[in-house]
Amino acid sequence: MNDWYAFTLSFKGVLLEGLEVVFIAITFGDSQGDLGAAALAAAAAVVVVAVVGVAVRAPLARVPENTMKFAVGIMLTAFGTFWGAEGAGVRWPGGDAALLVLVPAIGLVSLGYGLALRQSRAAAAAASRAAPVSPALARAAAPPEDAVH
Amino acid sequence: MIARLRSFGAFWYDFVIGDDWRGGVAVAAALVLTAVLAHDLGVNAWWLMPACVLAALGWSLRKATKGKA
Numbered sequence: 001m002n003d004w005y006a007f008t009l010s011f012k013g014v015l016l017e018g019l020e021v022v023f024i025a026i027t028f029g030d031s032q033g034d035l036g037a038a039a040l041a042a043a044a045a046v047v048v049v050a051v052v053g054v055a056v057r058a059p060l061a062r063v064p065e066n067t068m069k070f071a072v073g074i075m076l077t078a079f080g081t082f083w084g085a086e087g088a089g090v091r092w093p094g095g096d097a098a099l100l101v102l103v104p105a106i107g108l109v110s111l112g113y114g115l116a117l118r119q120s121r122a123a124a125a126a127a128s129r130a131a132p133v134s135p136a137l138a139r140a141a142a143p144p145e146d147a148v149h
Numbered sequence: 150m151i152a153r154l155r156s157f158g159a160f161w162y163d164f165v166i167g168d169d170w171r172g173g174v175a176v177a178a179a180l181v182l183t184a185v186l187a188h189d190l191g192v193n194a195w196w197l198m199p200a201c202v203l204a205a206l207g208w209s210l211r212k213a214t215k216g217k218a
Contacts, residue, residue: 077202085198088180089187092195102199109203113210 021045074110078103169212175205
């Protein structure tokens, strides 16, 4: 072990997500009255994810970090919105298929926010370049008069 | 001991609330309003949560990037 920082970060991430999976598997298994099947499915998922993770680690490492964060953020926001509203007593039009609309909709709006932000920054930068220089700033930037001769 | 308790509390605050408590309050208010509409008034307000979440996201993004050209 030569990188404890990476180990700690990975351990915390896997522990957190793993606990989520445990809670989800127990909740679903208990509500269906078959905890054994839920535990077996969760264990199978661990094996599949580990194998896929090892197999695609090289292309995964090439995905830009911010792109991955953006995609994960969209999924979390969409699923959180879906389940939050459902838990509050709403029936989604089309049932679970509403996610097929909700995920792209949140993705498109988020992309729109990103574009708007980029444009407003570009406009602000252009405005600051085009702004007239104040006389005080011009005097400060000019060389002293005795240095001209 | 106090420092450990404080860092434990800070972890949960960061985990549940995040960078801005107002975003959490907006989502909680949207959930309560959705529940009131669905249970008490019989309105299937599926549209309320996405609208509130997207509005809160835009507002939070604008606030976080304000003055950072």
